[in-house]
Every structure is written in structure tokens, then in C-alpha cells.
Amino acid sequence: MAESVAELSHRVLDFFALLREEHAFSTGQREAHDALRALDLLGVAERARVRAILRAVACSSPEQIEIFEDAYDEVFLAADEGAIQSMYAARHTRPGQESSPGAEAPVEERPGDPRDEDSDDGSGAGPTRERRLAEEQNEVLESWMALRARYSAAAAPAEPPTIAAAGLDSMETAVRKLLRSVHLGRSRRWTPQPHGVRFDVRRTLRASLQTGGDPVELHRLGPPRRAPRIVVLVDGSRSMSEHADTLLQFAYALGRATRRAHAYVFSTELHDLTRILQATRPGCELPNLGESWGGGTRIGASLANFVREHGARVLDDQTLVIIASDGLDAGDGQQLERAMREIRRRSAAVVWLNPHANSRGFTPSAAGMRSAVPFVDVLDAVHDARDVERVAERLAKGARRTQAR
Amino acid sequence: MNLTEFGDLPERFAERGYVVGDDFATALELMLALEKPLLLEGPAGVGKTESAKILADVMHTRLIRLQCYEGLDAASALYEWNYPKQLLRIRITENDGGDTLAREAEIFSEAFLLKRPLLEAITQERAPVLLIDEIDRADEAFEAFLLELLGEFQVSIPELGTVKAKTRPAVILTSNRSRELSDALRRRCLYHWIAYPEREREVEILRARLPEIDERLAEQIARFMEFLRAQPFEKVPGVAESLDWALALVRLHKSALDERTLELTHGCILKVQRDWELLQAQRLRYAPLLAGVELREQAPVEPDYGIGKVRARRG
Numbered sequence: 001m002a003e004s005v006a007e008l009s010h011r012v013l014d015f016f017a018l019l020r021e022e023h024a025f026s027t028g029q030r031e032a033h034d035a036l037r038a039l040d041l042l043g044v045a046e047r048a049r050v051r052a053i054l055r056a057v058a059c060s061s062p063e064q065i066e067i068f069e070d071a072y073d074e075v076f077l078a079a080d081e082g083a084i085q086s087m088y089a090a091r092h093t094r095p096g097q098e099s100s101p102g103a104e105a106p107v108e109e110r111p112g113d114p115r116d117e118d119s120d121d122g123s124g125a126g127p128t129r130e131r132r133l134a135e136e137q138n139e140v141l142e143s144w145m146a147l148r149a150r151y152s153a154a155a156a157p158a159e160p161p162t163i164a165a166a167g168l169d170s171m172e173t174a175v176r177k178l179l180r181s182v183h184l185g186r187s188r189r190w191t192p193q194p195h196g197v198r199f200d201v202r203r204t205l206r207a208s209l210q211t212g213g214d215p216v217e218l219h220r221l222g223p224p225r226r227a228p229r230i231v232v233l234v235d236g237s238r239s240m241s242e243h244a245d246t247l248l249q250f251a252y253a254l255g256r257a258t259r260r261a262h263a264y265v266f267s268t269e270l271h272d273l274t275r276i277l278q279a280t281r282p283g284c285e286l287p288n289l290g291e292s293w294g295g296g297t298r299i300g301a302s303l304a305n306f307v308r309e310h311g312a313r314v315l316d317d318q319t320l321v322i323i324a325s326d327g328l329d330a331g332d333g334q335q336l337e338r339a340m341r342e343i344r345r346r347s348a349a350v351v352w353l354n355p356h357a358n359s360r361g362f363t364p365s366a367a368g369m370r371s372a373v374p375f376v377d378v379l380d381a382v383h384d385a386r387d388v389e390r391v392a393e394r395l396a397k398g399a400r401r402t403q404a405r
Numbered sequence: 406m407n408l409t410e411f412g413d414l415p416e417r418f419a420e421r422g423y424v425v426g427d428d429f430a431t432a433l434e435l436m437l438a439l440e441k442p443l444l445l446e447g448p449a450g451v452g453k454t455e456s457a458k459i460l461a462d463v464m465h466t467r468l469i470r471l472q473c474y475e476g477l478d479a480a481s482a483l484y485e486w487n488y489p490k491q492l493l494r495i496r497i498t499e500n501d502g503g504d505t506l507a508r509e510a511e512i513f514s515e516a517f518l519l520k521r522p523l524l525e526a527i528t529q530e531r532a533p534v535l536l537i538d539e540i541d542r543a544d545e546a547f548e549a550f551l552l553e554l555l556g557e558f559q560v561s562i563p564e565l566g567t568v569k570a571k572t573r574p575a576v577i578l579t580s581n582r583s584r585e586l587s588d589a590l591r592r593r594c595l596y597h598w599i600a601y602p603e604r605e606r607e608v609e610i611l612r613a614r615l616p617e618i619d620e621r622l623a624e625q626i627a628r629f630m631e632f633l634r635a636q637p638f639e640k641v642p643g644v645a646e647s648l649d650w651a652l653a654l655v656r657l658h659k660s661a662l663d664e665r666t667l668e669l670t671h672g673c674i675l676k677v678q679r680d681w682e683l684l685q686a687q688r689l690r691y692a693p694l695l696a697g698v699e700l701r702e703q704a705p706v707e708p709d710y711g712i713g714k715v716r717a718r719r720g
Contacts, residue, residue, distance in 0.1 A: 026592050034439055034595075041438040042431070052431035060591035062446065062598045188476030189544055201488045202480075205495075209509050213495040223476075229584075259545065259587070274585075308637055312448075313582040 008044060009036055012054065015075050019058055023067050024279040027058050051076075063272065160293045163252045164245040165283035167385060174388035175253040179228065181396035184318050184348055186223040196222025228348070229260040229318050233306060235325030237267040237297040243355045243383070244293075247324045248286070250388060252277050262314050266302035267293065272310070299329045299368045300336030307342050315346040320395075324353040324382065329368030337371040344375040351391060357381040417463040422614045423455060424606065432597035433460065442555045442576035444540075444591065447599035450643020453579040454538055456599075460575065461534035469529075469574070470536040471522040473543035479550060483560055485519045486512075513564035523554055527570035535574040540590075541583045548590050555593040602644060604631050610644060611651050618651055619660040626651055629662065629694050630674075636687070638680040649673045662695050 016032045019025035035057045044050050051072060059065045190198060203219035211217070232251045236244065251263035255277050263273040273286075280286055286293075303323075307315070315321070321343055329336060344350050352372060356362050358381040364373045373379065380391050414433055418425040425433070433456075436443040445453040461468035471482055491512040498508060520528065526535040540548065554560055558570035578594060580586060602610060607627040611618055630647045642650075650673040659666055675681045684691070 026588060031592075034441065038435050038439055042434055048427060049431055052428040053435060055428070056432045056435050056443075056595045056597055059598075060444070060588075060594070060596045065598055187544065188474075189478060189546065190476070202486060205486075205488060205491060206509075208495070209505055209512075213492075213499050260584075262585070304637065313584060316583070 005044065008039070008050075011076070012036060012039070015054070015071070016058065018075065019068070019071060023064075023071065024275060025058055025064060025067075026060065031057055047076075063275075160286040160288055161241070161244040161248060162285045163277070163280060163282045164249040168249060168253065168282050170385040171249050171253045171388065172257065174385040174392065175250070175257045177389055178254075178392040178395070179230070179257055181392040182228040182230075182320050182348075183396075184226040184228050187226045189224060190221040191224050193220055193222035193224075196220035198222065226318050227258065227260055228320050229314065229316070230254055230258065230262070231314050231319055231321045231347075232261070232263045233303070233321070233323045233325075234263065234265045234273070235267065235297060235299070235323075236265040236293045237325075237328070239297070239326055239328050240324075240355070243324070246383060247353075248277070249282070250324075250382065252280075252282065262310070264306060264310070265293065266297075266299070266306070268298050268302075270302045270305045270309070297325070297329055297368070298331035299325060299327070300331045300333065300339055300371070302331075303339035303343065304335055307339055307346075311342070311346060315343065317346075317348055319347040320349050320351065321347045322351045322353060323372075325368065326354055326356060327352075327364065327366040327369030327372065329366070329371075333367050333371045336368055340372045340375040349377040349395070350375055351378040351380070351395070352376040353380060353382040353391070355381055355383065414463070418456075418459055419613060421459050421462055423452065423459045424602075424610045424613050425456070426606070429456075429597055429599065432595060435595055436577070437575060439595070440573045442578055442594045444578045444580065444586075444594035444596050445599055446580045446582055446596070448601065448641065448643055449581050450645035451599045451601060452644055453577075453599055454536065457534055457536040457538075457577040457579075460577070464534065464575070466531055467529065467533040468536060469522050469526045469533050470538060473537065473539050473541075473547070475542060475544060477543045477547050481521060482547070482550075483521050483523045484562060485521060487517045487519050491517050515565065518562075518565070523551075524560060524568065526574045526576075527554070527558060527560065527568065529572060529574070532572035533574050535576045537576065537578045539581060539583075540578045541580040541586060545587065548587055552589055552593065555590070601630075601634050604628060607631075607644065607647060611648065614648055615651055615655055618655055622654060622660055622662065623651065625662045625694070626654070629691070632691055632694055633674065633684070636680075636683065638675070638683065639677045640675070640680060642674040646674045646676075664692075664695060667695065 012035055013032055016025075016027040016035065020027045035054055038053045038057060039050065042049065042053060054072070055065065055068055059068050190196075192200060192203065198221040200219035200221045204215050204217070207217040207219065208215040232247075232254060234240075234244070234247045234251060240247075251261075251273065254261040255263065255274065261274070263277055265271050265273050276286060340350070352369075354362075354364075354369065357379055364370060364379065378391060378394050380394065381387060382391065415425050415427070415430045418430075432443055435441070445456065447453055457470075458468055494512050494517075495508070498511075518524075522535070526533055537551070540551075555576065558573050559567050561567050604627045607630060608623045611623040611626060612620075615623075626647060630642060634641055650670060653670050653673050654662075654666065657666070657670070671681055671684075675684065
């Protein structure tokens with residue numbers, strides 16, 4: 001490498017800060033120290049080796065590796081020597097502040113700019129016939145695009161929603177109730193329990209020292225209850241956009257209540273939201289997730305993708321899967337049926353939250369709902385925390401019925 | 406740890422029939438240089454466990470293995486008291502008249518301790534390779550319990566105090582990602598993801614492990630495995646299955662794949678009946694592979710409510 005070791009050290013430190021600040025990596029002082037020590041020990045002669053060293057130290061999951069590769073290319077392979085500094089400075093500039101010395105000035109409006117024509121100066125000069133025609137055409141196009149966006153599988157992505165801050169406390173209470181309502185049997189671990197089924201030799205022996213070696217006080221062990229794992233799959237398509245804030249609040253509250261919660265959003269693509277929700281505060285907007293938000297809906301393809309990419313990690317007999325979607329599917333119904341069968345087979349229960357489920361005259365007749373219903377244990381609506389509590393009660397009743405058998 | 410002591414790692418691994426890529430070799434070297442645990446993640450059957458065995462062989466040291474499972478606790482992983490021996494000692498000394506504290510100190514001393522893999526690993530004179538296999542199968546509570554060992558290379562035994570490592574073992578943790586590991590554990594480890602090998606690398610692996618294999622057969626197997634891994638199977642075959650299959654074909658004196666051979670030996674690669682049925686339904690698609698013809702990728706066609714055919718965006 002052409003640059004000096006000191007320069008490389010600075011670049012590595014800046015790069016680690018960038019990963020930490022921009023991508024929520026755990027690249028703190030210890031990791032930076034490890035990286036510099038590793039570069040010192042293993043050498044910096046080969047670019048590929050430097051990359052491998054930094055990757056091994058900075059990353060801790062395959063998702064992070066993907067981000068790392070892009071960020072590394074952007075930073076270390078950029079022709080501009082000051083790439084990191086300028087990028088870092090640009091990203092950390094507050095609104096209204098000058099972004100960087102070389103930043104472009106806002107485009108000045110030209111006197112003859114057609115955008116000025118709308119500013120009515122009272123002169124009576126209205127739009128020309130051609131312009132009116134063009135505007136009408138635009139309106140038609142816009143309404144067509146809106147319709148397409150609502151029902152098509154290939155709609156344009158929209159702005160990501162925020163995690164609703166209002167009512168978070170009651171949502172957290174409801175979520176805790178939901179977690180308590182899921183009964184999945186006992187773990188294989190053994191913990192001290194007064195009425196446990198196994199004899200605790202160690203504690204009994206220690207206690208027996210007080211009674212001359214006679215085990216008068218018996219201690220017991222028992223298996224604790226299994227903590228459920230919850231997977232929430234939120235439909236981020238445009239037809240669900242008005243419910244997105246509440247559903248995100250629900251997923252966020254779950255993530256705060258248990259470490260065993262995973263959240264995903266899908267429309268035409270599937271995106272893992274778990275870590276993003278951990279790093280986002282209520283009331284804040286989520287980062288842009290491409291086509292995962294506000295697009296059309298391919299529920300079957302998205303769920304199949306979920307099973308393939310994440311199923312092995314998050315689906316098992318301790319998992320409660322919650323799918324929040326209106327079931328308006330523009331994809332392959334058979335694929336949805338296959339994916340639902342697989343999810344049901346590999347989980348403890350499936351809950352489908354459809355915002356319209358409690359509407360008068362609702363029948364699960366949408367293409368997606370028809371394919372999914374045979375594999376759903378609970379079908380309900382969620383608009384706020386009270387609805388979550390109702391779902392919890394239904395799950396608890398279901399569990400009691402199962403235990404009574 | 407002196408890296409030069411073990412020579413060129415990729416070369417040493419290759420001598421033992423394990424093909425290691427540059428990135429993985431760097432991760433292993435880092436683990437030894439920084440004396441930090443290495444977390445290996447990847448699908449089942451890509452050689453995570455095997456790499457630890459080979460490393461121990463390369464380092465001419467012991468491999469101490471802890472197989473994780475649900476319910477694994479400190480008594481099985483770290484240490485356990487020898488209860489029969491303790492009871493016996495209590496009975497023998499019950500009329501000696503010593504005070505309780507002294508007797509307690511005696512029966513909870515090192516002489517009554519049974520070492521389990523983790524304690525065994527940090528009390529060796531020569532640093533061993535400690536393999537903590539399938540950590541994702543253990544409970545989260547056990548993960549938390551490991552933090553002290555992985556961060557400080559010491560363990561605290563309430564009755565004895567802190568036991569510090571005499572020599573720092575080379576620690577490899579493996580995970581199939583059957584659940585998410587905690588950030589605290591990840592932060593204490595270096596990380597490397599082992600993916601399924603690319604076709605050329607798989608041929609290299611087959612030839613390294615089975616030098617007697619026909620070159621054409623190795624190429625065919627690698628192509629076929631590439632095809633299989635793109636299918637939505639319940640159990641996607643890994644390198645371990647690929648090696649099993651290759652060995653079976655070599656033992657059957659096959660020099661090329663054909664439909665009949667696939668039918669007879671599919672149990673080596675597909676472990677779920679539904680996957681086999683799914684594969685049979687795709688006979689037309691994989692037939693060219695058996696004839697040695699490379700497949701051309703077909704663009705998926707998806708409906709779009711009459712707006713037109715839309716191609717799926719490929720990630």
C-alpha cells in the first residue's frame with residue numbers, strides 16, 4: 001500500500017467510526033485497537049489481506065459483511081484521498097449548515113423558468129392550452145400510478161414510516177401480556193425450584209454440612225418455562241401504509257420486551273428490521289429500505305424468501321409467527337400457500353393480523369387471505385394496544401384448551 | 406502466539422485435505438495473533454467443525470470439544486463437584502470434631518473438582534484448541550455464562566475463586582444460526598462467515614479429500630451441487646454431503662453421473678423425502694447437467710395484474 005502506516009491507521013479509525021455511526025456496528029475503541037494490532041502483526045502489504053483483517057474484526061453477522069463490503073469499497077477504493085472525511089462530514093452536517101466546502105450551491109431559478117408561471121401575479125395570464133392538456137395528462141398518469149402503486153406488485157417505493165410514539169406505554173403493557181399468554185412447555189435446563197422434580201445434590205450437600213452430614217434439608221431442581229420466540233412479519237405495501245406506524249410500534253415494543261423477537265417488513269422485497277428497530281427511537285423515521293416499504297405486495301414470494309433466508313434461524317417449535325397484512329396479494333397464490341404451510345409446520349402457532357378482520361361483513365376472500373387462512377391459528381385485527389391485549393387473551397385461551405386435553 | 410511456528414496455514418491445511426480460502430486463513434491467523442476467540446457461522450456442513458480439528462492437528466496440540474445442546478449448564482461445561490467423594494469424606498470425618506467452615510473448605514477444594522471441557526482447556530500447560538460447537542443450540546443463559554471465559558480467559562468458581570488460564574487456548578465457536586447470538590458474545594469474538602464454496606473451490610475440495618476421484622466426476626458433482634443449493638429444499642446439502650456422495654460414487658467405481666446413479670445414491674445428498682420429490686419434479690431442468698451441459702439461467706416470469714410482465718428484482 002502506498003500510503004504511510006500512520007495515514008492508514010487514521011483511515012481505519014475513521015472507517016470504524018463511520019461503521020459505528022452510520023451502520024450501528026459495534027466498532028468501538030477495543031475493536032479499533034484490535035484492528036490496528038492485527039494490521040501491525042499480519043502486515044499491510046496486500047489490500048485483500050487488509051480487507052479480510054478489518055472484516056474479521058468489524059463484522060459479526062453476514063448482514064454486516066454485506067454492509068462492510070459496500071462501505072469498504074466506497075471508502076478505501078475511492079480515488080479521492082479524503083473520501084472518508086468528506087463523506088463523514090457530509091453525513092453529519094445538520095440541516096441548514098453548509099455540508100462541505102465543495103458542496104453544490106442550490107440551483108438558482110431562472111427568470112424564464114416554467115416553474116414560475118404558476119405564481120399568480122394577478123396579471124391574468126393563465127396557463128396555455130398545451131399546458132392544461134399536459135397537466136390533465138399528468139393527473140391521469142398520477143392517478144394511474146397511485147392505483148398501480150396500491151395494487152401492483154411493482155409499485156414505486158415510498159417514504160419509510162415512523163415508530164409511533166403516542167401510546168407506546170400501553171402497547172408495551174399489551175406486549176408483555178401477549179408474551180405471558182404464550183405457553184410453550186418447559187425448557188431442558190434445570191434451575192433451583194422448591195417443588196422441582198429432580199434432586200439438587202450440590203445444594204443439598206452444602207446444606208447437609210450444617211446438620212453433621214445428614215441431608216435434612218432437601219433441595220430440588222426443575223425445568224423453567226420456555227420463553228417464546230416471536231417473529232413479526234409486517235406487510236409494508238402501500239395498502240397497509242395507514243397501519244404501518246402502529247405495527248412498527250408493536251414490533252418495537254416486542255423488541256424491547258424480549259430479546260427473542262425478530263421483525264421483518266415485506267412488500268416486493270423482504271427486509272430484516274430487527275436491528276434497525278433496536279437502533280431507532282420512537283417518533284423517528286426508519287431508514288430507507290428500498291422496495292420493502294410502500295411498494296406492491298408479493299406476500300408468497302416474500303414469505304418464501306423469509307423461510308429460505310431466515311427460517312433455519314428463527315423458526316422452531318418455540319416460535320410464534322405474527323403476520324400483519326391485509327392479504328391483498330399480487331403474487332403467486334400457490335407460492336403463498338406453500339410458504340404458509342412451511343411456516344405453520346415449523347412454528348408453534350401463526351397469528352394473522354388483518355386490519356379489516358373485525359370489519360362488518362369481513363370474509364377472508366382476498367387472494368392472499370384465502371391461501372393463508374387454513375394455516376392460521378388466530379385471525380384478528382390490530383389498530384392499537386387494546387387489540388394486542390385481545391389477541392393475547394385469545395392465545396391464552398387456546399393454550400388453556402391445549403393444556404386441558 | 407508465534408504465527409511462524411505453524412508455517413503457512415493454507416499450505417498446512419491443504420496437506421491435511423482441507424482447502425482454506427485466503428479470507429478464512431487470515432481470520433485463523435488473526436485468532437492466533439490477537440488471542441481472541443473466532444466465531445464461525447455458516448450453513449450446516451461447510452466444514453466449520455472440521456477446521457478446528459485440522460487446526461489442532463496443524464498446531465500439534467489437543468482439541469478439546471464442547472458440544473452444545475439445549476439445557477447445557479456449568480456443571481456439564483465447566484466443572485462439577487465429585488459428590489460421592491465429598492459424601493464419603495463427610496462421613497469419614499464426621500466424628501473428628503473439626504469446625505464446619507474448615508470441613509466445607511476441604512470438600513470444596515480442587516481435589517474434589519471434576520474438570521469439564523472449559524476448565525480443562527484453560528488449565529493445560531500447552532495451549533489447546535477449544536472447539537465450542539454449535540453454540541446456537543445452547544440457551545441464552547449459557548451464552549452469558551461464557552462471556553467471562555471468552556473475554557478474560559478465566560472462570561469464577563464460587564467455592565474456589567477465580568481460575569485464570571495458564572495458556573490461552575485457541576477458541577473456535579461454531580454456529581449454524583439456528584438462533585441469533587447475543588451482541589455481548591459477538592463482541593468478544595472475531596467473525597468469519599463460511600458460505601457454500603463456489604464450483605471451482607468445491608472441485609478443489611473434492612480432489613483434495615479424494616485424490617482418486619475422476620476429474621470429470623468431480624466437476625459434475627460440483628455443478629450438480631451448485632444446482633441443488635439453488636433449490637428451495639428443506640435441508641440444503643453442504644460440502645459434507647458432497648464429499649459423502651463423491652466417496653460413495655468412487656466406491657461404486659463410477660466415473661460419471663447418470664440418472665440411475667442419482668436415483669441409487671440420492672440418500673447421500675438429500676435427507677428429506679420431500680426434497681427428493683421436489684428434485685424429481687425438476688428432472689427436465691437438471692438432465693442437461695448429467696449430460697455435462699451447463700445450465701442457462703432462466704428469468705422468472707411473474708404476473709402483475711394486467712399491467713404487464715414484470716421481472717423480479719434480483720438481490
